[in-house]
Amino acid sequence: MEKGKKRLAVLVGCNYPNTQYELHGCINDVLAMREVLVKRFGFDPQNVELLMDAPGSPVLPTGTNVKAALDRMVDRAEAGDVLFFHYSGHGTRIPRPRHKLPLWQDEAIVPCDFNLITDMDFRHMVNRLPKGSSFTILSDSCHSGGLIDKEKEQIGPYTALCDGGASLSHAPRTIPFNSLLHHLSSLTKINTSDIGTHLLECFGSEASLRFRRTLEELDAPIDLPVKPDEGILLSGCQAEETSADMSPSAAAAGGAGKAYGAFSNAVQIVLRENAGRRLSNREVVAAARAVLRAQGFAQHPCLYCSDENADAPFLWRPEPAEE
Template structure:
């Protein structure tokens, strides 16, 4: 029988200058959802809960950088075809300068262990190599990240984002590239000059970098991809050819923050609350529906825009498998 396996992490950074309020609650709420609604076992062999609650300090369940990396390895190892694997993280997210030079922003997304000031942040590249790359290609991993700057936190190559009307659109980088081309064309209108040509060349060079993040050229296949809101992140590594069955819901774009808030008198992360609410109110939804409905839950109170990232070019209209 397929196994269900889960790792839940919630860090409040209690007593530090970076204290949050709702992250431990997020981990507990996700545990309740997985056990009650999705048939996961709370047995410690199948589900690991890591928080910085005082009783966990000094144990493997305290979310230090070393403990988290060990837990990621446990989660990604020993999986078989058909297994259902879950990872959720609620805590601080950050960004560090990208050492590979393959990110348009110049930064890698990160997550922050409870001891990040001493041990450092865990980068998106490390997360991918530790969690995604070792996964069995026929086991499905679902990830929920409720933290700031989380859009590319696991460096999954295909990224989808809903707009305010619920339509799933391409990454903003594509639109920026188109804008640069238009700006270059507009610059040369009204008379040619060497200075204008040089400026136009710079703009078009920037546009080329943006378009390199697309999987396809402007073929019929590309037009169809655009219509369904498909874009590909650009990474130094050949992640798009790994073929991993990984789906990640993240609380916001790379350049946004995720809200730590209070709902119905309980501290919670906005994304965790919205995702669980959307899942419970509408059973049997597709991945596209979950993304749209999570956005709908958030749109009236929060500016953050949730995203869905995938390890491959998968059908967003298939029912969520969890």
């Protein structure tokens, strides 16, 4: 493949087997996405890295391993490259005490070892992209709206009406903050409600950047993108919502043969029903919303990116204009 035209992907599926947080459809989600990437979008299988917590998996999706895979992908990127990260697993929200400012909440994904990867980590990855490349994140997890810190909302709670549906029976892909705190404190044996203390004790320099900075640094404006960037987030729900994980029995009742994540499955349906068309990021999210609404799910997928990328083709880089 010619220089600057690579398609690189990291796919992460966390089912948390044999734990109280076990899910069922996450590995199925990323296996289905790998097939679509190769067959429809022209990804070289050698450029699609898969991390799963299935028995016998060679590389587990720990926080360190996921960040290392993403860093390798970003480091390889050149102008014109398409980067893609699909995460299917639990998400959470972390209270952030802000220096002289009201309490805030950060969005995070939950790798299999609970070493959280936060919206700040994704912001810094996006800020490292070479000009002319793109980094699309599809996160089928609870509280995933806003997972790229400070990315512009295109479809979401402030830009689209929330058309509620009748909620189906499902397991939410969320681990509440108090459950995270209890789990981590049982490992560290430290009596504190500061989750950052526990994460730093467990993971040290491999903990999220969010927990390795002071309150003053967290509030500093250096994290703001100085101009529209190439980060694109398709989230399974709004920041305050949960995403559905359909168990095998629930999936069978809905006419599917195996477990799946509601948002991942909706995206697959949209792509199948539009075979041969280059859908924009906006079209994919809007159509996935319609699929979920028709299926009776209450979650609302969102889109966060620049104005230009909202209408750019999903997982394609437009050819640069001739000068």
